[in-house]
Amino acid sequence: MKPDALGFFYPEVDKEKCVDCGLCEKVCAFNDHYDTSFNFDKPLAYATRHKDMNEVETSRSGAAFIAISDYILEQGGVVYGAGYKDHFRVVHKRAVTKAERDEFKGSKYVQSDMNTVFRQIKKDLRDGLIVLFSGTPCQTSGLNSYVGKRLRTNLFLIDIVCHGVPGPYLWRDYLAYLEKKQGSPICWVNFRDKQKFGWAAHYETFKFVKGGVK
Template sequence: MERVYLKRENCCGCSACYNICPTKAITMKPDEEGFLYPVIDESLCIDCYSCVNVCPLITEGNNKEKTTPDFYVAKHKSEEVLMNSTSGGAFTAISDAILGLGGVIYGVDYDDEFKVLHRRAETYQERNRFRISKYVQSNLGDIFKEINKDLEEGRKVLFTGTPCQAAGLRGFIGDSKLTENLYVCDLICHSIPSPIIWEDYKKLLEKEHGGKLTNVQFRSKIIDWTRENSNKSFLYTTSGSEEILNDERFYKLFFGLKTITRPSCSECPFTDIHRASDITIADYWGIEKYAPEWMDTKGVSVILVNNEKGADLLQKCSEGLFYEKRAKEESLAEQQRLREPVQFPENRSEFWEDYRKHGFEYIIEQLDK
């Protein structure tokens, strides 16, 4: 077989095909926008079609639940957790519940060079590294195979990731008995930015301030948690500067221009209330209007309970989490990604043409004009 997908919009890069290929004929390779796509070595391919059959964008229904979720507002009871989480700390409470049962957590971390990737955690300390959204597509590597191994060994597993990654994992694990111990948690996802642009951005920050990056943090709570502030704080430090610095240019490319996100995001089938997960977490935007008593400038979460397993999981969180059922209409009104995919600007291809011809610094110069 030549290709798993027909056009770039049809591949979300979840790597389920790479993980399932019985002859290791597939490698995940970046295209010129830096997003990973499966490339088939035809000399190894046995035409078994496992890759096509596992693809969550091809599978009818996209591995989504057919039920309508219950919506909750939630907030972690610990101020320390709230300050170190993107939203209301729902992830910490959910992962605490699974760690407390002797389970393992899969989530998104930075490596030593702040590349974004999925990792496995068995301790609270390792899990804490997954906190705080990293607005870059993570590299999943062999993670689905690792999860399968944990499940085969009888471990409980919590996977957290974007909706397409969650759907890819569900397709990979299939309907086997193994799913009993698997808990899948996705996010409401705006869209996912390019790893190559992230690399260029980090290099630029290092060039501007000297030395190597020593820390990065999207959405710090040093600035109050509100929708308006959600694209204002990106904190970083470099070995060449004593200061904690803040920069908004990556957000401008991501949320503002919408040019640096994956082509498949514009046709994302996971932008509705039917989810490919047991539980979904996000920001409770608009809570100050609907239930001001829940508003907290340190962060508030919305939780979608998508099935019985999700309900059981939420119940297991009651030690760490305050929560209350809310009308689904509130989040449907506030969360565009529960209604429709991101719409790319007409000049998206011009943007990438400029990037190819003139490089990243030129792109940044244009931003300031």
């Protein structure tokens, strides 16, 4: 996977190693023949909110992800979601405890780096673990295709309502701009501060090492 000018990752095919099997095209979710055999004939719609208001206040929506992932972890399963690496670079990570999972709380409106997560998930499924994966619709459909029918029984997918994701380099440059303006490194990020602004507003909050909040 290679980044473009905005930091979006795209696959780069090594023509010398490619055998023209066509599998990458065959399983792509953007094709008309994408496998939808696991879909319901009609969607089942529910509205949910976590009973613990602290979970709701520290989540972006109703904290359904927390309730579902709690159940998966209590069954001895593993959870994958978006967290941070290095200096707030958004990446997908693996969690086996609720403390590790809590890093995934709160939407991160940047394309995440999947790295080797798909391979890790396939290994977990082959090892007999229950796996929960949360990501964008593109990511969940891609994982669904990659895993294949035989391993899907223990794979649970949660996708978010996605309006498109900003480029990772745009996010990187914006952080650098804020730090230069404030004269201090950023030490905490909240993409949509519900505790400060409530449900309706959509404001990012940043805290700085030398003090100050923006």
